Amino acid sequence: MSPTPSDDAARREVVNDLVSGGLCLAVSLGLAWVHFAQAGRLHDNFGRDPGPALLPQVLLLCLGLAGLGLSARGLLGLRRTAAMAAPGSVRSLWPALAAVLLMAAFIPLRGLTGAAAALAVIGAALAVLAGRTDTARWPVTALMGGAAGLALYALFHFGLSVPL
Amino acid sequence: MTSDLLATILSDLVSPTLLGLALLGTVLGLVFGALPGVSSTMALAVMLPFTYGMETAPAMVMMLAVFFSSVYAGSVSAILLNIPGTPGAMITLLDGHAMARKGRAAEAMSYALIASIFGGVVGWILLVLLAPTIAHYALQFGSPEYAAVVLFGLALVAYASSGDTLRGLAAGAMGLLVGVVGRDQVTDVPRFTFGTADLQGGIDIIPLAIGLFGIAEVLSLLCRSKDAADPVPESAGRTWPRLRDLVGEFPTALRGSVIGTFVGAIPAAGSAVAVALAYAFEKRLSRTPDDFGTGIPRGVVAPEAANNACVGGALIPMMTLGIPGDSITAVLIGVLLLHGLRPGPGLFENQPDLILTIYGGLFLAILLTAIVAGAIGIPVYRRILAIPQRLLMSAVLILCILGAYSVRNAVIDIWVAIFFGAVGFAFIRLNIPVLPLAFGAVLGPLLEENLRRTLLIHKDVGVFFERPVSLLLVSVSLAILVLPTVIGLLAKLRRPD
Amino acid sequence: MKLKFMMAAAAFSAIAGSALAEDFPAGPITWVVNWPAGGGQDTTSRLVAERLSDVLGVPVVVENYAGAGGLTGMRELAGADPDGYTIGMLGASSIIQQYTTDEPVKMDELEVLSFFGPDPGALTVGAGTPYQTLDDYVTAVKEAPGDVPNGNDPPGGASYISASFMEALLGLELNKVPYPGYAPTVTALLGGEVESATVPIPQVLEHAKAGDVRILGVMAAGRHFLAPDVPTFAEQGYDVVAGDFRAVVGPAGIPADRAKVLSDALVEVLSSDAFVTAANAAGYMIEPLGPEEAAARIAAFDEQVYPVLEGAGLVTNPK
Numbered sequence: 001m002s003p004t005p006s007d008d009a010a011r012r013e014v015v016n017d018l019v020s021g022g023l024c025l026a027v028s029l030g031l032a033w034v035h036f037a038q039a040g041r042l043h044d045n046f047g048r049d050p051g052p053a054l055l056p057q058v059l060l061l062c063l064g065l066a067g068l069g070l071s072a073r074g075l076l077g078l079r080r081t082a083a084m085a086a087p088g089s090v091r092s093l094w095p096a097l098a099a100v101l102l103m104a105a106f107i108p109l110r111g112l113t114g115a116a117a118a119l120a121v122i123g124a125a126l127a128v129l130a131g132r133t134d135t136a137r138w139p140v141t142a143l144m145g146g147a148a149g150l151a152l153y154a155l156f157h158f159g160l161s162v163p164l
Numbered sequence: 165m166t167s168d169l170l171a172t173i174l175s176d177l178v179s180p181t182l183l184g185l186a187l188l189g190t191v192l193g194l195v196f197g198a199l200p201g202v203s204s205t206m207a208l209a210v211m212l213p214f215t216y217g218m219e220t221a222p223a224m225v226m227m228l229a230v231f232f233s234s235v236y237a238g239s240v241s242a243i244l245l246n247i248p249g250t251p252g253a254m255i256t257l258l259d260g261h262a263m264a265r266k267g268r269a270a271e272a273m274s275y276a277l278i279a280s281i282f283g284g285v286v287g288w289i290l291l292v293l294l295a296p297t298i299a300h301y302a303l304q305f306g307s308p309e310y311a312a313v314v315l316f317g318l319a320l321v322a323y324a325s326s327g328d329t330l331r332g333l334a335a336g337a338m339g340l341l342v343g344v345v346g347r348d349q350v351t352d353v354p355r356f357t358f359g360t361a362d363l364q365g366g367i368d369i370i371p372l373a374i375g376l377f378g379i380a381e382v383l384s385l386l387c388r389s390k391d392a393a394d395p396v397p398e399s400a401g402r403t404w405p406r407l408r409d410l411v412g413e414f415p416t417a418l419r420g421s422v423i424g425t426f427v428g429a430i431p432a433a434g435s436a437v438a439v440a441l442a443y444a445f446e447k448r449l450s451r452t453p454d455d456f457g458t459g460i461p462r463g464v465v466a467p468e469a470a471n472n473a474c475v476g477g478a479l480i481p482m483m484t485l486g487i488p489g490d491s492i493t494a495v496l497i498g499v500l501l502l503h504g505l506r507p508g509p510g511l512f513e514n515q516p517d518l519i520l521t522i523y524g525g526l527f528l529a530i531l532l533t534a535i536v537a538g539a540i541g542i543p544v545y546r547r548i549l550a551i552p553q554r555l556l557m558s559a560v561l562i563l564c565i566l567g568a569y570s571v572r573n574a575v576i577d578i579w580v581a582i583f584f585g586a587v588g589f590a591f592i593r594l595n596i597p598v599l600p601l602a603f604g605a606v607l608g609p610l611l612e613e614n615l616r617r618t619l620l621i622h623k624d625v626g627v628f629f630e631r632p633v634s635l636l637l638v639s640v641s642l643a644i645l646v647l648p649t650v651i652g653l654l655a656k657l658r659r660p661d
Numbered sequence: 662m663k664l665k666f667m668m669a670a671a672a673f674s675a676i677a678g679s680a681l682a683e684d685f686p687a688g689p690i691t692w693v694v695n696w697p698a699g700g701g702q703d704t705t706s707r708l709v710a711e712r713l714s715d716v717l718g719v720p721v722v723v724e725n726y727a728g729a730g731g732l733t734g735m736r737e738l739a740g741a742d743p744d745g746y747t748i749g750m751l752g753a754s755s756i757i758q759q760y761t762t763d764e765p766v767k768m769d770e771l772e773v774l775s776f777f778g779p780d781p782g783a784l785t786v787g788a789g790t791p792y793q794t795l796d797d798y799v800t801a802v803k804e805a806p807g808d809v810p811n812g813n814d815p816p817g818g819a820s821y822i823s824a825s826f827m828e829a830l831l832g833l834e835l836n837k838v839p840y841p842g843y844a845p846t847v848t849a850l851l852g853g854e855v856e857s858a859t860v861p862i863p864q865v866l867e868h869a870k871a872g873d874v875r876i877l878g879v880m881a882a883g884r885h886f887l888a889p890d891v892p893t894f895a896e897q898g899y900d901v902v903a904g905d906f907r908a909v910v911g912p913a914g915i916p917a918d919r920a921k922v923l924s925d926a927l928v929e930v931l932s933s934d935a936f937v938t939a940a941n942a943a944g945y946m947i948e949p950l951g952p953e954e955a956a957a958r959i960a961a962f963d964e965q966v967y968p969v970l971e972g973a974g975l976v977t978n979p980k
Contacts, residue, residue: 350815
């Protein structure tokens with residue numbers, strides 16, 4: 001029996017459960033370590049006030065339980081569903097990663113060249129990234145993306161006097 | 165009173181200076197408010213220095229115009245770009261942006277405008293007629309009631325957000341944890357600051373929302389396959405909704421407006437609570453609750469009516485008690501203070517002219533927003549969609565960086581926006597609902613603070629069941645959370661018979 | 662657009678008829694506010710900046726760097742070039758933060774230019790409470806230690822410190838209930854959730870006039886100009902002086918001649934009748950002092966507040 005598209009969708013949800021369950025467990029355990037290792041007044045007794053430590057503990061427990069539940073459901077689902085015919089590749093996510101890196105580059109770039117130039121460069125790069133499959137020629141796209149970056153800079157810097 | 169008010173409005177309309185300043189304020193509000201991260205508070209603060217040289221009346225009229233029109237314009241970036249400029253617009257984008265994707269962007273903006281004007285007028289009428297009464301009830305709202313209303317809001321969001329329960333729970337817990345970051349409001353102890361001073365003030369909700377909704381949306385568009393259809397069609401469709409459809413939305417708009425006015429009148433409750441209540445309420449009442457989030461006008465009308473009714477509501481404690489209902493009215497009080505006027509309980513007796521000025525000014529602001537946004541605003545906004553996708557995506561990401569930064573002029577907020585952009589992208593890929601995270605982060609701190617303050621004052625949680633308002637809200641919240649499960653169980657038990 | 666025009670206009674007026682013929686200041690001055698737009702720190706800053714611009718003949722641009730309880734702005738200020746073109750406003754909370762936060766801005770990273778004025782604390786009770794006088798209140802609190810709810814800022818804020826001063830100096834124990842700022846505190850007082858509050862006079866003045874609250878005393882050396890009928894604590898036999906204050910500072914290391922230009926201009930602005938009238942109308946007490954006296958005032962506050970913070974268990978960064 002060959003997997004059908006609906007089987008693939010079910011399998012994808014199972015994988016999603018596993019990934020999000022693992023993520024929740026990792027986040028809750030990591031933050032729990034941060035929380036319980038914190039020195040100072042966090043774990044003091046505050047009398048009538050239950051104190052600042054209670055809510056994070058309740059929430060970490062909830063998150064951990066949700067993570068356990070998701071993982072358990074994912075593991076059960078693994079047995080019930082068959083492997084995908086066309087598994088989605090992590091590699092197809094590269095444009096998102098590239099965009100995140102370009103945005104993050106703004107802060108160091110701003111220190112080197114100033115905000116205006118940084119925004120123009122990043123605007124041009126993002127426009128080329130977004131238009132990579134378009135028929136438009138990339139130098140034109142880059143030029144217009146850079147101009148848009150500069151225009152937005154001008155709007156915020158001069159129009160709203162934001163100290164960029 | 166009524167005739168005086170009419171006279172004031174008429175004289176405002178025929179005074180070229182007042183009308184000109186109000187018009188200027190409306191246009192500036194429509195421009196600033198449509199930019200993500202540029203909140204109404206910021207638009208007002210930018211205008212503040214220009215009011216120094218003015219008389220009180222023109223200053224107030226201009227500021228009210230900026231205030232009201234920027235609250236409406238907050239829905240524009242939510243609908244067109246999926247970026248909420250204000251917490252109040254976080255709900256609007258659910259159906260507003262979904263409508264835009266269906267090629268109904270202009271219609272969504274019109275629905276938002278009509279609902280905003282309607283909400284503004286209802287808020288204004290309640291302000292004029294019932295301000296002292298509403299203020300009296302708002303004062304009875306202590307920490308227990310406040311904690312209960314936030315719990316109610318969280319219960320409604322849990323109910324309103326679609327998708328898998330376990331994943332919703334995980335997202336909600338993450339959102340509440342985000343709200344915990346920073347110095348605790350009650351004891352000033354830092355939590356999850358990872359040793360950096362930048363996180364001590366907590367994670368600001370606007371950069372978070374810009375990342376979670378705006379950046380995440382563009383990131384997932386960037387990864388879509390080549391042959392997929394355009395995400396937001398260039399043709400923005402018809403501009404004005406059919407009259408028949410509009411009439412059908414009337415009860416929704418009315419309920420949203422009343423909720424907005426009352427929640428707005430509670431000092432520091434804020435429009436985020438109001439829109440969550442209004443949206444979830446409509447979803448609860450609807451016969452087809454699953455349609456919400458797929459791009460139906462009702463999902464735009466409810467939060468937008470509530471959002472703009474909050475303007476009138478927030479003025480109630482300011483006019484009657486001299487207490488700012490939110491950060492926006494705080495700037496308005498600042499304007500009055502700079503003109504040597506001290507709003508307070510004596511305002512009605514001692515400054516009847518000022519009351520008339522403010523009431524008249526708000527009415528003028530609503531009127532001008534309707535005209536300017538309808539005639540010029542929407543036709544200009546819809547042209548944003550004519551920008552080629554590659555340029556629009558690049559510009560939106562730049563706008564997200566700038567918008568996040570300008571909230572507090574803090575570099576950390578750029579990191580916050582990028583981080584939550586990645587988180588929102590991961591949530592979309594993993595099919596986890598985003599809404600519980602956003603609202604957990606908004607409402608969590610309010611709930612914790614008021615709950616713990618209640619315990620400090622009243623010593624035990626029994627007080628929630630002794631006070632009528634909190635008793636009602638807590639029982640309804642519990643009913644919302646527990647009843648569906650109980651009913652489900654009962655149905656299962658009955659089936660074998 | 663507008664701003665550009667204003668800058669151009671101000672620059673033009675600088676060339677046309679400036680009183681100062683020196684090279685400093687030759688360009689716009691940035692005024693850092695470490696709280697969001699619309700608050701007390703912002704309002705007072707904008708009041709001064711507008712007139713300072715007239716005196717110096719260059720634009721003075723107010724920039725809000727909110728966040729981290731005011732620390733973001735203080736960092737921006739302390740990290741700026743000490744060339745005199747970046748100055749800003751500082752409040753009591755920045756002194757307190759030196760000892761209560763992990764990576765604070767220390768006072769030696771800043772240079773004091775002038776004093777703006779005090780914002781003394783006051784004790785206000787709700788009209789529904791039995792306390793008619795300060796004596797009544799003190800007696801009642803002593804009878805039920807830790808039971809009388811007092812509305813104030815979160816720990817470290819000005820009105821929290823005022824309440825702590827009162828506790829430390831009078832041997833009281835209050836139930837200090839924190840609210841995020843003055844407005845919610847006053848709301849709670851009006852609604853009867855707390856019996857007393859330690860916020861400054863301007864916040865409660867109108868409610869006292871309306872008879873909704875009673876102001877029992879001012880924690881200052883002299884009476885408050887807005888409420889001349891309200892006696893000070895000292896007049897009633899309780900030696901408590903507490904509250905917030907504001908001062909103008911720049912990053913440490915501003916050249917002496919430039920610092921002098923700035924502090925002279927500030928004192929000139931703060932002493933002018935027009936400014937004092939405007940500030941008083943908005944409820945702010947003005948006390949223009951030069952750099953030495955201002956630094957002495959801040960040092961005195963520092964000496965006084967440290968033991969109180971220590972007593973409240975708030976010090977994480979000891980002196």
